[in-house]
Amino acid sequence: MSTSTSDHLTRVRAGYFGQLTKIYGQLEEQMLSRENSETIKELYGTLKELFVTFKQSYMDCLDNCQSADKIESYEQSVCACKENFKEFQERYIKWTTDVI
Numbered sequence: 095m096s097t098s099t100s101d102h103l104t105r106v107r108a109g110y111f112g113q114l115t116k117i118y119g120q121l122e123e124q125m126l127s128r129e130n131s132e133t134i135k136e137l138y139g140t141l142k143e144l145f146v147t148f149k150q151s152y153m154d155c156l157d158n159c160q161s162a163d164k165i166e167s168y169e170q171s172v173c174a175c176k177e178n179f180k181e182f183q184e185r186y187i188k189w190t191t192d193v194i
Contacts (some may be wrong), residue, residue, distance in 0.1 A: 103155045110148040114175070117141045118182060123188055138186055145179050 120136050124130040152172045
């Protein structure tokens, strides 16, 4: 694989990671008020879809990576992202349960 393809896939993955970070921030802010439940549901749906896309971009990077160091870095990064997503899902479920 060419370096330009690898660099492109890395940038795409980083872009999705940045979007995830932005959505997490918006959700955290909106979850401060119980009046924002509809907005939060929409943002959470967006977050779930974006996380699936992010995981696919991770797989694309991994499939096209030749460097053991980069593979290890990608694996650590995606593990941390999965853990963050799982923790946020738990907070979201608790928040929605508390709203009802």
